[in-house]
Amino acid sequence: MEILLAIVIGAAFGAVLDRIGASNPTVIGKMLNLTSLKLMKTILLAIGTGSILMFGGQMLGLVDVGHMSVKTAYVGVFIGGLLLGAGWAVAGFCPGTGLVAAASGRKDALFFIAGGLLGAAAYMASFPWVESTGALQGVLGGKVTIGAVPGSGYDGLFSALPGDIAGLVMGAAFVVIAFALPERLNPRGERLARAH
C-alpha cells in the first residue's frame, strides 16, 4: 500500500515541479536574481496552502498529528543551507529538481546528479569529522516547532503558543506574502520584459 502511495504522490510531485517551472534553471536563476518572482510566489503559496490544510485538518481531527516529522535545528543546518544555496544558484538545480530535470531530458542535469552523488559520498566520508566539530549539536531546542503542536511530541520554541494555531497563522501569512510579493524586485527585469 505504501509503495502504491509512493508511486502516486511521487509522480504527482514530479509532474507539478515540471509544470511550475521549478526544474528549469532559467526560472530558478531569474527568481534568485530577483528579476522574476513568479516561482517564489508559487512556493510561498504552496507552503501556506500545505500549512493551512495540515494544521486545519489536525484541529478538525482529520489529519494524524503523528505523521509530522520535524528535523533538528543545528548550526550545520545554516551552513549546509548556505552551501546548497550557492550551488543552487550556479547549477539552477536542487536535489529534487535536478532529478526531475534529468528525467525531462536535460543533459546538464545528469552532470548535476553525478556531482551530487559525489558530494553525498564526500559527506558520508567526512561525517565523523563534521560530527566532531559539534556543528550537528541541536540548538534552540533541537526538534522544535514555533509553538508546541498538541499530540506531536515536539516542543515549541515559544512554549506558551499553541502550535496548531501558530501553524494556521503562519500558513495564512505565507499566502498573504505570496499575493503581496511583486512579480519582480530587480528593476532590470522590467527593462528586459519590455525589450522582449
Place this chain on the structure above:
Amino acid sequence: MTLSWKSGGVLLGVVFFLAVLLVKPIGVSTQFVIFDGILWNAVDSAVVTQTAEGVTSSNAYLAKSDGKYAKAVANPLNYSFVFVIAMMLGAAVSVWARGGLDRAERTMPALWRANFGDGAGKRYLAAFIGGFVVLYGARLAGGCTSGHMMSGMMQTSISGYIFALGAFAAAIPTAMMLYKEG
C-alpha cells in the same frame, strides 16, 4: 503548458499536504546517499551488514540512527526511494505531454547561454560542481529544498526557517553576480 503561480502554488501545496496526510513529509536528498550506498554495497558487500540487532554499516553515516539508511540501502523498494523514482517518471510524462523539451534546452538553459555562451563543457562542469556543493550542503543540513524548506516551513519547524535563511542568503547574491544578462 506552464501553470499560473496561483494554480501551481495550490497544486504543489496539496501534494505536500497529501504526503503528510497519507504517509510522511516529502524529502529527496537522502536518496542520493541511499543510491550511493546501493552502488557502494554492490562493489563491496561488506558495507551493509545484517546483525542480530538489525541492519548496520561499516560507514558511520549509513549506520547512524539505528542503521536507518543502511536498512534502506539493503531494501531499495522502500517508500522514500520509490517516491523519488516515481517523481522522475511523473516529470518525464508531464514533459512528454506538453510536447517535449526544446532541443537547445537539452544541452543548457537559455539563461546560462545568454550569460556564458554556447560551450557545453563549461555548463556541464558548472552543473557538476554545483551538484557536489548542493548535495554536500543538503546532507550537512539534513535536508534540502523539499525536506527543509517546503516540508519544514509548512510544519513551522524551526530548522526549516534556518535552512531557508541560509539558502537564500547565499543563492540571491550568487545569482545576482552570475546572471546579469537575459
